[in-house]
Amino acid sequence: MMPKVSVKNLNMDYDNYVVMRNLSFDVQQGEIFLIIGQSGCGKSTLLKYLLGLKPVSHKKIFYDGKDINSMINLPGFYGEKIGVLYQGGALWSSMTLAENVALPLETYTSLNGKEIEEIVALKLSLVGLKGFENFYPSQISGGMQKRAGLARAIALDPEILFFDEPSAGLDSVSAKRLDDLILELKESFGITVVIVTHDLASIFAIGTRAIYLDIESKTITAMGTPHELLMSSNDKNIIAFLSRGTKIT
Amino acid sequence: MTGIAELKLGNETIAIISISGTWSIYEKHPHAEEFIETILSKPSIQRVDLKFVDLKSWDSALINFLIRILDSCKSKNLTIDIDNVPTGIRRLIELSKTSPVRTTSPVSQRKPTIFEFVGRVGLLVFFSLKTFLGFVGKLLTGIVFFVRGKVKIRSREFALMLQDVGVKALPIVFLISFLVGLIIAFVSVLQLSQFGANIYVADLVGIAMMREMGCIMTGIIMSGRTGAAFAATIGTMMVNDEVDALQTAGFSIINFLALPRVIALTLMMPLLCIFSSFIGILGGLCTAVSATDLTIVRYCTQTAKAVCLNDFFVGIVKSCFFGFFIAAIGCQKGLQCRHSAEDVGLTTTTAVVTSITAIIIMDAIFAVIFSLLGM
């Protein structure tokens, strides 16, 4: 089967500073793919590359087998194909929550005002923010902003959802709810999910496959299900990363 | 009792450092340099022993002392025995050695020579001018598409923007322009009254306000007020990933963020400039009427005689350009903001300084152009 997202020998850098070298991996349709690693190793940077926010040479990143460079300028790539939840939610602060969710709908669909309103209400209630339509981002907590960001990310029912540290800054109940929601989206809509995270609980709860970005060797040092990573790896960094709080013998 | 370290020579080849007392960063304690120097000055020494006698308490001061000693011994290939070091201290020292070191630093630390500096500044100016021209090009394309109806601007936001850069700026423009008119008239009256030529105050104030002061003063006010606000808003949006979010929602950053701001300010600046010119003339009138024997009617007819349509036109053309560039510079600087709060402040400052400089330079260029055109 054609992988949904495919990365081939990608090098990442900022000007002269090398972040990662030689990354290659495939994300399959319908899986919850995790990008894990210590903070500062380049997870958010990798996400930037995957989203087409940093220029990348040809034949490095593919969506459904097509080069990202030929995709990003097509209408429908952003929004319909991919949706993103940023680390802090990244809601547009000059708009209410409803307007945030409605903006992509107004721009890309031919729905009328009433339908848009209904869909906005639906998406907000999916993330547990029913009744917050007319709040501005500054009037709600960080966790709620994040959930509203998710409502916006799924506004156009994308095929692939990207998350940058979804559970960072959430209390454990909200984090669990978010995990459940991600699972639900995957099960019912068949959405492919790519998550950058270092939250252990959700790594083991929802991840189908993971890659570990190693900050020292600056490349991927392990790939597999989270349990495989923990059990079969003999890299001390990975074991330390995945076994915090549990005793391993 | 403060921290004490004593250097003793065991025999020709061994140096012993005995450490005692209370080591604290808040109190006097020995510095590693002196010890290192003494040890290195005796080439016969092969080994350094650390002894801890009666060490009462310690903090980073001692850790730092020991690390310095250890490092310099290691680099000079002297044997040093750390078995005597108390366990807590040893663990901290080991910890400081194991954390990974980022070898490339984000900015080079070396101080550049004067030539390097001049060269760098030159290149920086060249490349920023180049990127800015690219940005202006994209904006102009956006404006063309907007005029032809291919790019839409959200009307509600645009109306708010117009209000913000136009109507809300009226009070401050009023105040500054009135005072500028007042001052020009006052200075003129002082000089002209010596020749009994008071009536020409009206000419001076009218022409100065219409041609120069009206657009320059509004330009400077709008740089500090609106240009700065654009840069700060967009810079903050960059920091919060809001700009990335716009892009990954499929919006063009130029069309969505910059275009409405640029169009709004380009439209509003001429209006503000006209307003400013008239208020300036009003200020002049107040001075003239109160300080000389001119009547209001005389002053007004004289102004009308002195100021021709050309002057009016010159002011308007200039202010259109000023408006465009103030907004463009504000937006572009905002979009260059890196991901930190500190950068937002820096960005805003740069935007204001750049646009005020640009205004003055453009005004000089326009002066030449208009005089060549005989206007």
Ligand SMILES: Nc1ncnc2c1ncn2[C@@H]1O[C@H](COP(=O)(O)OP(=O)(O)O)[C@@H](O)[C@H]1O
């Ligand atoms: N704009 C930038 N310019 C230069 N270096 C950057 C920039 N953003 C991030 N970095 C560097 O790239 C590395 C990876 O950062 P990031 O991708 O944010 O890490 P993570 O998300 O895994 O915590 C870090 O070492 C960071 O210092």
Ligand SMILES: [Mg+2]
């Ligand atoms: Mg990150």
